Amino acid sequence: MNILIEKYKGIHPGIILERLLKKKAISQRPFALSIGEHPQTLNAITKGKRKLNIALALKIEEKLSLEEGSLALLQTYFDIKEEKSKAKQNTPDLTLLRKSLFWDTDISKIDWQKKSIAVIKRVFERGNAIEMEEIKRFYKSDQIKKALDQTVRKPYTIYKNKENT
Template sequence: MLPELAKIKGIHPGVILKREIKLRGLKNKELADSLEEHAQTIGAILKEKRSINPNLSIKLGHELGVANDYFMILQASYDVKKAIQINSSTKTPDLAKIRKVLFWDTDFNKINWDTDRKPILKRIFERGNEIEINEIISFYGREAIMKELKNTNNDFLPSFQENLNKYLLS
């Protein structure tokens, strides 16, 4: 059963479609044939490389037992989320001064330097070098960093406190 739209707004329709295909035990080709669409079209949607169009949304709605506009609404909310990300005027530090390897567990280009401030500060102060720490201090400002770190728990590496003392508290 497909989830309610309110719970999945902003997610690419291909992600939801892939999940539904798996739950129903279908193959991409089987779905494509039942919709009278090319298997490549369905494959591209499942890989998030192609959008859902109104005609396909109607076909999918009929085939999967949901409203005809279900996938179209999902596509529109995904497009809006993507446009907001592109058009947002989020400032970033000088990324040339920050090693990507510091954020080995995430896509460096998708880091939101505003909303992800706390984990960024933790990572930089635990593992960053002098150039990276100074760049983050100049980007966020000493006061903002101190305010952010004031309300954090102390599950940091020892290097965190050492760097905090060296660069902010001295």
């Protein structure tokens, strides 16, 4: 199974399970019932929408005559891959940005690169000094300049015409 582990390392074990079931011509529903699981649970796992817990992995491995722990190990490698990809995502330090600054969206789901112009504009229009400094640290200065150049600033004060005074 070590070759199989290396081959499928980082792939959700449910996808591997679905392939194995197809290869052995076993339908998901009867298989799920045969191991005492709900078919919906097995379906969610094979679609990669749900994690494969160890107890279920052991049941599946026993029923399919797989090496013990192989599916659980694949789940672990998949979790490691997911965690590494989260760490690589560049996000500003969210502890320095008030959630109220982004009241209209979930701050944890913002794509900071695609929405950089909107983020920069909002922070520079409504943010405090700490938030502005964090945005300056996170984005390149040319990105900030580009975003702020696109901002239309309206004056908040009314200037008196000297001729009418």
